[in-house]
Amino acid sequence: MKQPPRMKITAPISTPAEVEPLVRAGARELYCGVVPPDWVRRFNTSGVNRRVFGNLNGYADLERVIDKAHTLDAEVFLVLNAQQYGEQHLDALTEIGARFRSIGGNAAIVADISLIASLAANVPELPIHVSSVATCRNVESARFFAQLGARRIILPRDVTVAEISAIATELPELDIEAFVLNDGCVFEEGTCHTVHLPMNKGGPICIDNYQFEYRAASGEAPAERALRRLEKNDQDYKRWLWYRFGNGFSVAPNGYPWGPCGLCAMPAMHAAGVHSVKIAGREGASERKVKSVELVHEVLRRIEDGEPEPKVRECAVGLRDAPSHCASGYMCYYPEKRSRPEIPVHAQPA
Amino acid sequence: MPPGRGAKTEESRRPIHDTDPDPDPHPDLSIPPKPPAGPIELGFALVDERELAAFARQERVTRDDYLERLGDARQCVTLPDDAEPTHFFLGSEFCEHLLPSIEAIDRAVALCERWGVTFGLVTPIACDSLFEPLRAALARLPAGAEVTVNDWGVARVVQREFPGLRPVAGRLLGKMLKDPRLPSATWARMYPNGLRAGPFREILDNLGIGRLELDFPPFGAADMYAGIDFPVGVRAPYGYIAKGRICKLGSLALDVPEKFSPGHRCRRECLGFSEVGARPGTRELETSQRGNTMYYRHAPGMTAAIAEAVAKGWVSRIVLSGA
Structure with a gap:
């Protein structure tokens, strides 16, 4: 009987030194950005992708990353994932894509439809992964991007496991990637037309x-009674925001990252044929990235070993050694799949 | 001096974030202004179908009927003297829970026939479960009605299954930076829009989309839509900043663990409440949040720039809508 393809872990990198520890921890796919020096000279902006920081230093680093990753049997994807680019940028971006492919790069992660079309036409040997920034979250939209030349759809954050499964089942010819850890936006990435300002200017x-x-x-x-309800809801929302932003940008006592998490949904995603699970956070510290991969890999290993779903979820909740956060439901990317450990109410976080 | 770059003295009196005081020379400014062929098109976009009742008694609609619905925000709109209603839209760009009912669509279509204006259905980014009710809604529309599409999948369905309808690319597809907090116009140029890119034009053509609906961004200049190959409509007097699928207000009636997640039921609380405010100590655009979406309200300089864009023929439609 044919075995289903293994679900892969897709992890962020920002330096060549991160390749080996991340692959050793279990990542089979790595994604990174690069800001070529000539880009900055030509366009007077570092906006080659969605992040100003967390990029590799140049093509030399990119080559080192690709060589090292391939030696370790991992793939490398390049993010060209700004929400939109000016028409004056398209040729330069297409050249970056061609150069990336020529040095062995495996795929480009792209959101802008003009760039997807340009890469598909001019660098057809470079597979295109549609970024979560493209907000592709239905079957018809996925077909649209497939027609443009996409090979993979990276689903945006706020989808349900049922929606993921429906798209993965309906379109087996496309690889489907879904978020599993870290860095939760509040708004949809593809419809948030802001920049992350420096924190002293307001941040996100x-x-x-x-x-x-x-x-x-x-x-x-509003009337007094309505206002009280709204304010109570605001308090809940603030608590949810705290979880959405990595439990106040902290880590668990055992070093594992807090923040939006889809570990409990991995068995269902695996069963649905999801090709890979994405760990966000290119700008994060190397240690956080490694611990993130370890966390996801431990769950994936148990799934592949055939452990029953409830047991896998139980394990997922226990990994950070602080199940009360899981019990809140606010730390979940896919709360409908969360494990519900019995936590005394008084032990739940405020 | 290229069109749209008024006297510096006038610019310097405008409030902060009004318009770009020193926009980049634009490559398309060699294209001469295109005087409008006639009066511009004027639409009104309604999200809450219950408000159709307020229109139901009217034998005809005028620009004042539309402007009145904006409340005090009508002061942020300047229309040409000859602009009269040509379109009426119903539906939400931002939320799958706000697709109008079939009954409301039928009522709105009938009103438009009475008024002699074109009806348009506004549609959001869709989850798969929205497609069935959406198809049912589209089936009620008369030939020639418009569909504002904000999802490439919805655009495909309209083109393939409803060839008699006219799709318009909604403002969620016309990506641009619209952060009202940006300290200067230089920041706004970090990610320029791609509305003039050849592939974008071809993709819209291939989907049968013949018109773009856009926001007017903070730091926008009157000429920012000059030279685009499609007729451009601008939403006024509010632009949207960001929209999510997670909805704080839509979680009001949910129990704690179910709040702030996708795919839950919704009681449309956003139709009853909104939030208005600002960042303390700033003179930024008035900002509000309704449901899952944040908006900015146009400042006087932006209103003037849009009026100039209309006068020069770079914008051929204004769609009035609230926040």
Whole structure:
């Protein structure tokens, strides 16, 4: 009987030194960005991809990454994933894609439809992965991108496991990648038209210091009772935000990362034929990346060993040694799949 | 001096974030302004189908009827003297829970026939379960009706299954930086828009899309839509900054573990409440949040720039809508 392809772990890197520890920890796919010096000279911006920081230093580093990864039987993907590019950038980006392919790169991660079309036409040997920034989250949209030349769809964060399964089942010819750990946006990446400002200028808009007041549809302040409910909901939302941003940007006592997590959903995603699970956080510390891969790899190993789903989920909840956070439900990418350990109410985090 | 770059003295009096005081020379400025062939098109976009009742008694609609619906935000809109309603839209660009009911669509289509304006259905980014009700909604539309598409999959379905309808690319497909917090126009140029890119044009052509609907961004200049190969409509007087699938307000009635997750039920609380505010100590654009979406309201300089873009023929439609 034919074995299903192994689900892969896709991990971020920002230096060549990260390749070996991440692959040794269990990552089979690595993604990275690069800002070529001539790009900055030509366009006076470092906006080659979605992140200003967390990029490799140049093509020499990119070659080192590819060589090392291939030696270790891992693949390397290049992010060209800005939400949009100007028409003046397309040729230069297509050249970057061609150069990446010529040095052995495995695929480009792209969101802008013009760049997808340009790469498909001009560098047809370079597989295209549609970035989560493209907000492709239905079967028809996935077919649209496949027609443009995409080989893989990276689903955005806020989808359900049922939606992931439906797309993966309906389109077996496409690889499907889904988020599993770290770095949760509040808004959809493809429809958030902001930049992450430096923290002293406000940081990401979703945690910036906006002072909002509620208004009813009439334009007046809401009635007292409604306002109390809204304010209670706001408190819950603040708590959810704390989880969304890595439990206040902290790590578990045993070094594993907090933050949005889809470990409990991995058995279902594996069963649905999801090709790979994505760990976010190119800008993160190397240690955090390695611990993230270890965490996901431990769950994947148990799935591949045939452990029953409830047992895998139980293990997933126990890995960080602080199940109360899991019990909150707010740390989950896919809360409908979360394991529900019996935690005394008084032991739950405030 | 290229069009749209007014006297510096006038610019310097504008509030911060009004318009770009020193926009980059644009490659398409060699294209002369295109005087409008006639009056511009004027639309009104309604999200809450319950508000159709307010229109139901009217035998005809005027620009004042549309402007009145904006409340005090009408001061942020400048229309040409001869602009009168040509379109009426129903539906949400931002939320799968706000697809209008079949009954509301039928009522709106009938109103549009009475008023002699074109009906348009506005559609969001779709999850797979939305396609069935969406197909049912599209089947109610008369030939020639518009469909504002904000999802490439929805665009495919409209083209393939409803060839009598006219798809318009909604503002979720016209990507651009719209962060009202940006300290200067230089930041706004970090990721320029790709609306003039050849592949973008071809993709829209191949999907039968003949028009773009866009926002007017902070630091935008009057000429920013000059030279685009498609007729351009601008939403006014609000632009959207960001939209999510997670909805704080839509979680109001949910129990704690189910809140702030995708795919849950919704009681459409966003139609009853919104939030308005600003960052303390700033003079930025007025900002609001309704449901899963953040908006900025146009400042006077932006209103003037849009009026100039209309006068020069770079914008051929204004779609009035609330936040």
